[in-house]
Amino acid sequence: MIDSNSELSREVIIVNELGLHARSAAKIAALANHSKASIWLKKGKERADASSILDILTLACEKGSKITIRIENKADADILAAITELVEGGFKEPADLK
Amino acid sequence: MKSIAEEIIIKGISASPGICIGKAYRVDREGVEIVEKYKIQAKDLSNEVKRFKAAVKKSRDELLGILEKSPEELQHAHILETHLALLKDKMLYGRCIETIKQENINAEWALKTVISNLREVFQTMIDPYLKERSADVVQVADNIMRNLTGAKQVNIAAIKKRVILVAQDLSPAETCQINLERVKGFITDRGGKASHTGIIARSLEIPAVVGLKEATSTIRNDDLIIVDGNSGIVILRPTENTLLQYEERKIDYEEYKAVITRDSKAPAESLDGVRLSVMGNIELPEEVFALLNYGGDGIGLYRTEFQYFNRTDFPGEDELFDKYKDVVEVMHPKPVTIRTLDINGDKALTNQFNYEETNPALGLRAIRYCLKKPQVFKDQLRAILRAATFGNVRILFPMISTYFEIREATRMLDQAAESLEKNGLPYNRDIEIGAMIEVPSAVIMADVLAENVDFFSIGTNDLIQYSLAIDRGNEQVAHLFQPLDPAIIRMLKHVADVAREKEIKIFMCGEMAGTPHHVPLLLGIGMDELSMNPQSIPDIKRVIRSLNVADTRSFLKEVLTQTTAKSTFELIKATYGSILSEQMYSEGRKK
Structure with a gap:
C-alpha cells in the first residue's frame, strides 16, 4: 500500500448534502476517464474505480465520509487535483437541491 | 368524442382477487421482457460484441436527441446526462462485453445477467437514495435491450405507466423476468387457480384472471381493459358507464382490503x-x-x-x-x-x-x-x-x-x-x-x-x-x-x-x-x-x-347451564350480539 501522504493520493471529505450520488459520481467519472492509468477511490476497506459511476455509487459515501483518491501514474496528478477540487467544492450543487 | 366499439366480456378463472383498469400489454409478441439465452460460436463473438456496441450507440444517440430538445433548466435533463454516462460505464458496458466473450453467450443474455447483478448490489444498500439508483440502471439497460432486440420504440411516458400483462401463458422463468413493478395485473389464456401465474399474482396482491382461452386473440396492445379478479372476468373496451362503475368498485375493494390487512397483521x-x-x-x-x-x-x-x-x-x-x-x-x-x-x-x-x-x-x-x-x-x-x-x-x-x-x-x-x-x-x-x-x-x-x-x-x-x-x-x-x-x-x-x-x-x-x-x-x-x-x-x-x-369465562358458566344447542345460540346472541352484528356488517361489505 502506498502511503496516503504521498503525491499519488489525497484524502478528502465529502461536503455536499447529497453525498456521492449519481450526478457527482458522473462528474468524477468524466474526469477519471481521461487518465493514463487507473484512479481509485477508497473508503474504509473498500475501493472503487473512479471511472465507473456505478462502482463509485457502491461505496455509498454520504455527507461527511472520508475518502482517499489515489492515482497510479504521476502523469495523472492534474486529474487528482481536479477531482479533489470538485469534491472539496461540493460539486457546486445548488443549496436548495433536494 | 369518437364512438367506442361495444364492450366485450371475457370469462375466465379468478386466480387473484382485486380490480385493475389499464392498458393491455401483450407479453408474447411485442414485449421486450422475455430474453432468450443462446450460445455464440467463437468465430461470431466479435460480431455479437459489435451488435451490442451498436445497440449502445443507438441508445446514446436517442438520449442525445432527447437532451437536445429538453430545456436546459429542466431537472429531468440531469437524469438523462447520468443515463448517458451510465451507458458507457465499465461496470455495465465493460462487463457486458466481457460476459459475451467469456461465456460465449448472446448480448441480450449478457446484459440481463450483468443488470441483475448490479440491481442486487444496489438493493442491498441501506441509503434509500442509492437503493433507488438501481432504477436508473434498469432504465438504461431497458433502452439497450430494446435496441438489441429491435423492438419498437416505446416512449418514456409509456414506460412509466403501469400495464396489464396479456399472455397465452407465462412460464415460471418468464414470470420471473417480468419487471413486476410495472405490472398492474395479469391475464392469461391458459392456466388454473393453482398455476404459477396465479400464485405469483396472489403473493404480489395484484389481480389476475387465468384460463380466458381467447384473451390473446381478442385483445390488442394498448386496448383499455378491466380485470376483475374477484369474479374472474375481463372487460375489453368498457363503456363509460362500466368504467365508472368499476372505478367505484375498485376504490371500495381497496378500502376494504386496507382495513382488513391493516387489522389482520396485528396480533389478536x-x-x-x-x-x-x-x-x-x-x-x-x-x-x-x-x-x-x-x-x-x-x-x-x-x-x-x-x-x-x-x-x-x-x-x-x-x-x-x-x-x-x-x-x-x-x-x-x-x-x-x-x-x-x-x-x-x-x-x-x-x-x-x-x-x-x-x-x-x-x-x-x-x-x-x-x-x-x-x-x-x-x-x-x-x-x-x-x-x-x-x-x-x-x-x-x-x-x-x-x-x-x-x-x-x-x-x-x-x-x-x-x-x-x-x-x-x-x-x-x-x-x-x-x-x-x-x-x-x-x-x-x-x-x-x-x-x-x-x-x-x-x-x-x-x-x-x-x-x-x-x-x-x-x-x-x-x-x-x-x-x-x-x-x-x-x-x-x-x-x-x-x-x-x-x-x-x-x-x-x-x-x-x-x-x-x-x-x-x-x-x-x-x-x-x-x-x-x-x-x-x-x-x-x-x-x-x-x-x-375474564367475561367469557363467566359467560361459559352460564353456557354450561343450557340444555339445548338452540338455547345456547340464543344466549350467545343475547350476550354478544353487538359484536357479531358488526362482523355481519363487514361480511355484507365484502359482497
Whole structure:
C-alpha cells in the first residue's frame, strides 16, 4: 500500500448534502476517464474505480465520509487535483437541491 | 368524442382477487421482457460484441436527441446526462462485453445477467437514495435491450405507466423476468387457480384472471381493459358507464382490503390483554401466501393428503420433503403443524384402496391406516423430520382413539429419526408432538394421552360427527350436526381442562374455530390457538380483539347451564350480539 501522504493520493471529505450520488459520481467519472492509468477511490476497506459511476455509487459515501483518491501514474496528478477540487467544492450543487 | 366499439366480456378463472383498469400489454409478441439465452460460436463473438456496441450507440444517440430538445433548466435533463454516462460505464458496458466473450453467450443474455447483478448490489444498500439508483440502471439497460432486440420504440411516458400483462401463458422463468413493478395485473389464456401465474399474482396482491382461452386473440396492445379478479372476468373496451362503475368498485375493494390487512397483521389480543394465536389450515404449499396475507400467525393444520391423490404409487420421501420444506421455509419462524396422512372415507386414494368399506368413517383410516402401512408412514415421518431443520415444525397425529396408537406413532417417529441418523441425513427430532382429539374415546382418555404429547388439537368436524352420531352428508340428519350442542361444549371444556392440568397446549383446527359466534365460547374454554380457513383469520382476530377473556369465562358458566344447542345460540346472541352484528356488517361489505 502506498502511503496516503504521498503525491499519488489525497484524502478528502465529502461536503455536499447529497453525498456521492449519481450526478457527482458522473462528474468524477468524466474526469477519471481521461487518465493514463487507473484512479481509485477508497473508503474504509473498500475501493472503487473512479471511472465507473456505478462502482463509485457502491461505496455509498454520504455527507461527511472520508475518502482517499489515489492515482497510479504521476502523469495523472492534474486529474487528482481536479477531482479533489470538485469534491472539496461540493460539486457546486445548488443549496436548495433536494 | 369518437364512438367506442361495444364492450366485450371475457370469462375466465379468478386466480387473484382485486380490480385493475389499464392498458393491455401483450407479453408474447411485442414485449421486450422475455430474453432468450443462446450460445455464440467463437468465430461470431466479435460480431455479437459489435451488435451490442451498436445497440449502445443507438441508445446514446436517442438520449442525445432527447437532451437536445429538453430545456436546459429542466431537472429531468440531469437524469438523462447520468443515463448517458451510465451507458458507457465499465461496470455495465465493460462487463457486458466481457460476459459475451467469456461465456460465449448472446448480448441480450449478457446484459440481463450483468443488470441483475448490479440491481442486487444496489438493493442491498441501506441509503434509500442509492437503493433507488438501481432504477436508473434498469432504465438504461431497458433502452439497450430494446435496441438489441429491435423492438419498437416505446416512449418514456409509456414506460412509466403501469400495464396489464396479456399472455397465452407465462412460464415460471418468464414470470420471473417480468419487471413486476410495472405490472398492474395479469391475464392469461391458459392456466388454473393453482398455476404459477396465479400464485405469483396472489403473493404480489395484484389481480389476475387465468384460463380466458381467447384473451390473446381478442385483445390488442394498448386496448383499455378491466380485470376483475374477484369474479374472474375481463372487460375489453368498457363503456363509460362500466368504467365508472368499476372505478367505484375498485376504490371500495381497496378500502376494504386496507382495513382488513391493516387489522389482520396485528396480533389478536383481547381487551384484557390475552393473546391468542390465529392460524390457518392449508392443503397446498401455494396457499401459504394467502395465509400470510390474511395475517395468519402460523399453520395450525397442514393437510398432507394432496400429494397422495390421483396417482398409482406413493410419493417418495424426497418428494414429500421438498413440499414440506417449501412451506416450512416460507413460514419460518412461524409454526407449521403438519398432520400426518389422514385418508378418510370421502377422500380414499384411487388405487391404494382396492376394497370398499361399508362404513369408511369407522374404517381403516388416518393413524390406523398408517400403522398398518409402516413403510408409507415412515417415508412421511422421515420427510417431516428432515423438513423440521428448516423452521418451526410440529407433528400432529390424526384420529387417535387409543393410547396404543399415540405410543406406536411416537415410537415410529423415533425409529425414523434413528434411521436418518444412520443415513447421515440432517433432521430435527426436537419437535412438538400432538394428538388430534376427534374421537370421543380420546376425550375420555385425554389425561392419559396428555402424558405422551406436547399439545392437543381438537378437530371439531369429526368430533361432532362421532359424538352425536351424525353424518353431515346425510340430508335427513344433517341439521342435527350442532357444534353448540351442550354435549360438545362439555367435551371441549373437559379436554381443555385436562390440557391445562397436564400443562400441555390446547388448539382447535376444525370449522368451529373459524366461526365468529363461537369465539366467545372458545375463549372462555381457554383455547391457546385457533386454526381455520385463511380467509376467516381477519374476522376472527377482530372478534377476539373486541372480547374480554375474564367475561367469557363467566359467560361459559352460564353456557354450561343450557340444555339445548338452540338455547345456547340464543344466549350467545343475547350476550354478544353487538359484536357479531358488526362482523355481519363487514361480511355484507365484502359482497
